[in-house]
Structure formats: structure tokens, C-alpha cells
């Protein structure tokens with residue numbers, strides 16, 4: 177049996193420059209996020225990324241606000257893997273609440289990312305979230321920022337441009353000012369059984385509009401919550417498929433046509449997270465997870481921001 181006996185259908189697929197299809201990503205946020213004032217490289221994170229690469233990951237997720245771009249750059253350099261076989265995603269930080277954008281402008285943010293990553297192109301560059309205030313961004317609106325991303329794509333600094341934590345109205349606003357070839361191609365959002373839609377209808381809308389949905393925090397029911405309404409059911413499936421709850425949740429995400437980004441510091445989990453292509457949840461199992469999820473909503477990030485979205 178090949179490892180791709182049960183392929184999944186994502187709403188959009190991408191290839192690395194070397195021509196390999198984009199698969200599950202390893203993240204450098206949450207647990208690894210580093211204080212913005214720290215310049216020193218976190219060697220533990222470099223080693224963790226190197227381990228993930230050794231175990232087969234080619235998709236690495238970072239962001240200006242995590243302050244981990246330098247670690248990703250260091251790992252790329254040390255990995256010995258040709259740059260074109262990797263897929264690197266990073267994100268512009270527009271600031272949040274009382275905290276200002278990390279860079280004086282989106283251009284500066286892009287150039288800093290290239291430098292810290294030690295690369296001359298970024299595979300995917302996202303606007304981290306749409307909750308802009310021009311005071312935080314030093315005068316750049318969401319639309320100004322999107323136009324700067326388009327320019328950077330034209331210049332070859334970025335291969336693909338997309339967004340994160342966007343609701344339908346934010347995506348529509350970008351479409352209004354862009355030619356179709358410069359519409360956003362990815363929306364990275366919180367997604368797991370207990371949060372089927374980070375904002376109203378966002379998954380369906382994104383997928384119907386040729387946007388790949390990427391899930392952050394896909395393991396929430398297994399990692400962030402103690403015993404919960406899914407625990408017993410996942411245990412049943414663990415016995416049936418001989419997979420861990422984490423693998424079942426990643427498989428569920430993929431079967432929704434969503435590409436997961438996951439994080440772990442444990443070698444066994446980093447490894448097992450890629451081993452989710454040799455089984456398939458039945459429709460009944462998939463529907464039951466959805467049903468239990470819908471009945472028990474739980475959001476980890478951006479509570480207030482999504483109150484009316």
C-alpha cells in the first residue's frame with residue numbers, strides 16, 4: 177500500500193519551486209513565539225525545524241510577529257535541502273491592540289523577512305490579520321498593504337500572496353481592488369472540530385472562491401482541552417484505525433479540504449503528523465465529529481475580534 181492510498185482533495189493545490197505538492201506544515205508560532213526584543217537565535221527551535229525537515233516536512237510556517245524568521249533561515253541553511261524543495265510561509269504583522277506593527281512599512285517587513293530567512297523569495301506571504309488601525313501600521317490601510325504585496329509578487333520577492341484570519345467582507349474588499357490573478361490564494365484560519373468556521377461561512381466561501389484554507393490549531397480538541405465531548409469518540413477511532421487522536425484530527429481537517437499547520441516539540445508527534453494518508457474516516461465518522469464539534473463551540477484565538485463576524 178502506498179502512503180497516498182487515500183489522497184485528499186484540497187480546494188487549491190500548490191507546488192514548491194521544485195515541483196512537489198504542498199503538504200502539511202510545521203509551525204513556529206504558539207509555543208515558539210519569541211519576544212520581539214530578543215535578537216538571539218533560539219537554537220532549540222533551529223534544531224526542532226531541522227528535525228521536522230529530516231522527518232519529511234517541506235512546509236514551514238513562520239511570521240514576523242513570532243520573531244522566528246531568523247531561526248527558520250538558520251535551519252534552511254543548515255538543512256542541506258535545496259531551497260526550491262522547501263515551502264516557506266511568513267506573514268506581515270500589522271500590530272494588535274496597543275502594539276504597533278513590527279516594521280515601518282509592509283515593504284520593510286517583506287525585505288526584513290527575505291533577509292532573516294536568507295532567501296531571495298518567499299513562497300507564500302500573508303497579511304496576518306485584517307484588524308488594522310492606521311495608527312498601528314504607521315498609516316498603511318489594508319488595501320495599501322495588499323497593493324504592496326501585489327507589487328512584491330510582481331518583483332518576484334513573493335511567489336503567492338494570501339491572508340490569515342480574514343472574514344468574507346475582508347476578502348471581498350481585496351477582490352474589489354485587484355485583478356483576478358492577484359486575488360488572495362490562501363486564508364489561514366483557526367480550524368478544528370470545535371470551530372468549524374472562524375467567521376460566518378468562511379470555509380465554504382474560501383473554498384468556493386479558489387482559496388486554500390489552512391488550519392492553525394487543528395489539534396485543539398486533543399491538545400488544549402482536557403476531557404471533552406470528543407474524547408471518548410476519538411478513543412473509539414484510535415482503536416479502529418490504530419492512529420492517535422492527533423492523527424485523527426489532522427485527517428479530519430484534510431477531509432474537509434483544509435491543509436493543517438501543526439506544531440510539536442516531540443519527535444514521535446512530528447513524525448506521526450505526516451502519517452495520515454493511509455486511512456480514511458468514513459462519512460458517518462466524519463459527520464459524527466462535525467456534529468459533536470458543532471454542539472460544543474470553542475475558540476482559542478481572537479475572541480473579541482470575531483464577535484460580529
Ligand code: NDP
Pocket residue numbers: 202203204205206207237238304340341364365391392393394395396398399400420421422423437438439440441442445477
Ligand atoms: P496544533 O493544533 O498543532 O497544537 C500544537 C500543540 O499541540 C503543541 O503544543 C503540541 O505539544 C500539542 N500536541 C501536538 N500533538 C498532540 C497530540 N497528539 N496530543 C496532544 N497534544 C498534542 O497547532 P498550533 O496551535 O501550535 O498552531 C500551529 C501553527 O499555526 C503555529 O505554530 C503557527 O505557525 C500557526 N498559527 C497561526 C496563527 C495565525 O493567526 N495565523 C495563530 C496560531 C498559530 P507538544 O509539543 O507537547 O507535542
